[in-house]
Amino acid sequence: MSDKNPLSQLPDRLQSVAEKPWSQLESHPSLQGQSGAQLSQELCRVLAISDFVADQLTRRPEWLESLVDEGDITTSYPPGRYAEKLVARLTEVDDEALMHQQLRRFRNYEMVRLIWRDLTRRADMRETTRDLSHLADACIDETLTWLYQRATKRWGMPLSGSDAQPQQLVVLGMGKLGANELNLSSDIDLMFCFPANGETDHPTQSLENQDFFIRLGQKLIQALDNQNAEGFVFRVDMRLRPFGTAGPLAVSFTAMEHYYQDQGRDWERYAMIKARPVAGDIAAGEQLMQQLRPFVYRKYIDFSAFESLRDMKLMINREVRRKGLEQNVKLGSGGIREVEFIAQAFQLIRGGRDLALQQRELLNILPLLPEHVGMPESAVQELVAAYVFLRNTEHAIQSIADKQTQELPDDPQGQARIALAMGFADWDSFQQQLAQHRRAVSQHFADVIAPAEAEGEQNEAADESEWKALINDEMDQDQVLSFLSRKGFADADSALKQLQSLRQSRAMQMLQQVAKTRLLHIMPALLETVGQCRNAEVTLERVLLLIQAVLRRSAYLVLLAENPGAMQQLVRLCSSSAWFAAQLSKQPVLLDELIDPRTLFTPPDKARLQAELSQQLLRVPEDDMEQLMETLRYFHHAHVLRVAASDITEALPLMKVSDYLTWLAETLLEAVLQSAWRMLTEKHGVPMREPGEPCDPDFVVVGYGKMGGIELSYGSDLDLVFIHDADPDLNTNGDKSVPNPVFFNRLGQKMIHFLNTFTPSGQLYDIDMRLRPSGNSGLLVSGLKAFKQYQQKEAWTWEHQALVRARVVAGSPALAKRFEQVRSELLSQPRDRAVLLEQVCSMREKMREHLGSRTTDASGSFDLKQDRGGIVDIEFMVQFMVLNHANKYPDLLTYTDNIRILDGIEANGLMTAEQAGLLRDAYRVLRSVGHRQALQEQSSSVVADEELSQYRQQVARIWDEVMC
Structure with missing residues (x-):
């Protein structure tokens, strides 16, 4: 056969296959001349592989001319x-x-x-x-x-x-x-x-x-x-x-x-x-x-998808074995279906909350998995490469005879066709590459879909049959008490009563069979882990609170079964914190945060918080207010949980915990401001700072108290003041124009609505606006000039004390600088020391009388905040020092948190190193104790009178030395 004949370039066993149709088509005008050379080569290749194409073109040779002349082949x-x-x-x-x-x-x-x-x-x-x-x-x-x-x-x-x-x-x-x-x-x-x-x-x-x-x-x-x-x-x-x-x-x-x-x-x-x-x-x-x-797409994280997909895969495997389909590139091990299951498992599990995963095409989903579910980038690259290879193989198989099959051929001619179609010199080379891809898919499928290895190991450690007998009420009481004692429950009676209470609860009685099965599956390992805690009975009470909360949404039980590491974290953190247990019981969707310890115990810095929230908000339709609010709330709850996990395990010190919680609030406030601004400007246009000069947005959120002092704790409300700097006599520039003051008032109202409205996921923050000029009787949003005038002419001394801890936490950077100038001017005013001291001390005495422990039934107790020697004493001393000395030492105004202000007070010689050091230590310790009480759901700031006496006495002594 001539080397110029395109047939000669085909494998020997395929030349005869293509020869007959080629002999009928080679003289076709479309294949003549220089331009037809490549098409001739291609046609021989296609004829050698596809009997279907050979048959169609032999029956209708005119199609070849149409395919070429109309550009259908080339475009x-x-x-x-x-x-x-x-x-x-x-x-x-x-x-x-x-x-x-x-x-x-x-x-x-x-x-x-x-x-x-x-x-x-x-x-x-x-x-x-x-x-x-x-x-x-x-x-x-x-x-x-x-x-x-x-x-x-x-x-x-x-x-x-x-x-x-x-x-x-x-x-x-x-x-x-x-x-x-x-x-x-x-x-x-x-x-x-x-x-x-x-x-x-x-x-x-x-x-x-x-x-x-x-x-x-x-x-x-x-x-x-x-x-x-x-x-x-x-x-x-x-x-x-x-x-x-x-x-x-x-x-x-x-x-x-x-x-x-x-x-x-x-x-x-x-x-x-x-x-x-x-x-x-x-x-x-x-x-x-x-x-x-x-x-x-369920709104909650739905790990029951793993159960379903695993069951479906088992059915497919049985069919594969029954029909001998091991060489099926779709259904066999490491085939197309396994790649699809991996992607769709994550879609079913997380798609309700992550709109980016609500797509149909698999090759659009796979690249999202590293960012959205934490799958390694290398794994996704292997899956994509394998999927493309497998689909091309599927097409090669089906192109032969236009038959719906994914079975690799077992005859030499069919194998030669597949190797040619896939670009391999021979069948063995193709088989090696195919096997490599299928092994990779099988491994990743097992990693994602197969039951966790640790689950089996954990169940081996548990005496599962006895636990199940206990749960099903199949043991007599003496056996139960003995078993619970042996498993680490010192107060076995208490533990038994808690388990009986769960079994007899109405929720348990109304439970569907699938949920009962899931509960019985997870409880032995869960109770075994609880029994290993030093406070097993308390931990059991907290964990069962969560179990009761999720009984009707038993997919959360599957989450724990599928992720034994998450179950371990749950028990550990609930053992350490009543607050943690309560939060999870209110928001079981947060259980998903326990899965990856890398994110659970490594809360992001502010830049990463902002980037993560921006990405999540990009997936929310701009006109979907409900989804926007739910997204903000989940983001808040999830990150508070992460910080709390790091706090409970002492991976973060107190000051860092407050930093993260404050950064989180700042990030959310900025997002809320941007959303509210967009909604209002779409309706009313942009307010004008001056004629012809629109705002950018010339609006800031000022944080006071713990927010301003970077000292937020769990459940802290936000003391905020809203300020704008637009001309009050101008209007917005939209079709539905309103006066600037009306616009900014509505902006403030919308922000508050975003922040403190209760939705199914709770609220973002409780907002306190009482520190604005004239308090609750004042305007919701003040102009900067009006704010300055009020502070100069009408504000009380305690309002200037509050200003010491005030800083801009969201909004226009340019206006933030102007506000800081106003704040510096106000706090740097010369003051009569005696008058200032009398006013500060008088206010402090009033607070002790109205808020200290003596005003309650807590006799023989100490209020961490309000009693003599407490947190507020330290804050008042710091504020007095700033107001009294800022005109001579402007660096006292650089920071708004008490620790760094105390550093400045010491550096300027206004307190001795001993005094400042003792106050810093006392402030940290007192805050830390209050912080721990919050994590144990102890809302009161009162402790036993004999606690912290050393710090109290030191603070009281320094008060007497400084405030005289």
Whole structure:
């Protein structure tokens, strides 16, 4: 055979396969000349691999000229091209049999094009699957349109029963079609539905809408699926519809919603991830998908998806073994289905809260996994490479005979074809690469989907059968008490009563069987871990509080079962902190934060907080206020939990804990301000600072108290003041213009609404605005000039004391500088020491009288904040020093936190090193004790009188030395 003959460049065993069709096509005009040389090479390659293409071009050699001359081989199709071509074919067709013929010829021509472009790599895998899906969309939609027009002539127009609106069928594409991932010889999974019940308007042959659409659907299936001399268009599978083959072929939207709400199963959630309206009334179909979204994507973290996918995989494995499908690149070990399961597991688990994961196409999901679920980047790269290789292999297999199979061939000729299609010199080389990819997929699948190794080890340590007997009330009381004592519960009676209380609770009595099974599965390991705590009975009480809270949302139990490390962290942290247990019981969704200790015990700095929140808010639709508020609240709760975990385990000192909590508040305040500003400016336009000069936004949030002093604790409210610097006589520049003061007042109100409104996830912060000029009787938002005038002429000394700890925490940097100048001017004013001292001491005495422990029933106790020698004494001394000396020592105004102000006081010689050092130590210790009380859910700041006496006495002594 001549070396110039393209056939000679094929493997020996494939030259004869391609020779016959080549001999009929080689003289074709399209292959002549220099420009036809590459096409000749490509055609020989395609003919050697694909019997389907060889058969089609042998039967219709004119297609080759069309494919070349019209550029169908060399160029990608733009969107809508398939529909245009098919409409042109069907426009003049009025006979159903002829329509079937034209549909099949159109499909076969386009399949020749697609196989050619795929096997020659003119199109990559993603383009091939996308084009195949677009081809199917066009065939379904244009065929439906053709059939619908004739059906309405015969039976009338279907109308809704309520408002007599015309109805059209909605065709949902499932699986690979829905995700635009169709393969070369795939069937198409469809569902038929329609918006509303009613009947057609035919005067004599009226039909119920459901009957009409069932008949229409049957016609559509016949047009696509029936085999005739021209072949078929697409094999149609309707088994994914509600109730499967036992259900009606077409159902109303209402019936769809009721079915998924009442009877939808886990595998149907999996199937609905990829569902997409592909034909008919697309807009109505999109509305339906929005209505069904809560069924697919749960608002909470749903680790039960692992159970479901694991069960589905076991069923597939049994089928693989039964049918001998180990060489199946889709269903076999390390195949396409395992890659899909990995991505879709995370979609089902986290998609309800992470909108970025609510996508259909797998290759869009995989790259998100490192950032969104913590999967290693290297693992994702291996999965992507394997998936592309496996899908290309699948296409090579199916291109041979246009058959729906994923089985690797076992004959030498078939193997040579696959090796050629995949670019390998021989079958062995291809097999080595395939095996490498499948091993990688299998390993990553096991890492994600398979049961955690630690679970088995932990259950081995637990006497599981006895624990289950105890839980099921199958042991007598003496046996139970003995067993609990042996397992670490010193007060076995107390532990038993708690377990009995859980068993007898109404929630437990009403529990569904699946939840009972999940509870029984997790309890032995959980109780074993609790028994190892030094305060086992207290820990049990706290952990059971959480268990009671999640009984009706038992997916959280699966989370603990799937993540033994998270269960260990839960018990450890609940043992150390009542606050932690209470927070998780109120917000079980936060259990997800326990999974990764790298993030749990490493709270981010402010820059990372801002970046993380920005990314999360990008996924929230701008007009979805409810979702925005829920996103902000989850972000807040999750990061407070992380800080608390680091605090409880002493991974962070007190000062760092306060830093993180304050940074978190600042980050959220900035986000709330930006959202409120955007909403109001869209409605009213931008306020004007001066004529022709818009604000940028010339608005700041000033933090006072603990917020201003960078000393936030768990549950701290925020003392805030809002200030703007726009001309009060000007208006905003929008169509619905309002005066600047009205705009900024509404801005403040909207921010407060964002912050302290209670939603299902609670509130962000409790906001206290009483420190603004004139307190609760003053304006919600003050102009900077009015603020300065008030502070100069009307403010009390205690308001200037509060200003010592004030700083801008969100808003315009330029206005923040102007505010800082005003603050410095106000605090640097010369003051009469005697007058100032009398006013500060007088206020302090009033506070002790009204707020100290003597005003309560706590006799023989000490109030950490208000009693003599407490926190407020230190704060008042610091504030007195600043007000008295700032005019001579302006560096005292640099910081707003007490520790660094005390450093400045010492550096300027206003206190001795001993005094300043003792006050710093006392301040840290007193705050730390209060902090620990907060973590134990002890809201009061009162401790026993004999505690902390050394620090109290030192603070009281220094007060007497300084404040005289």
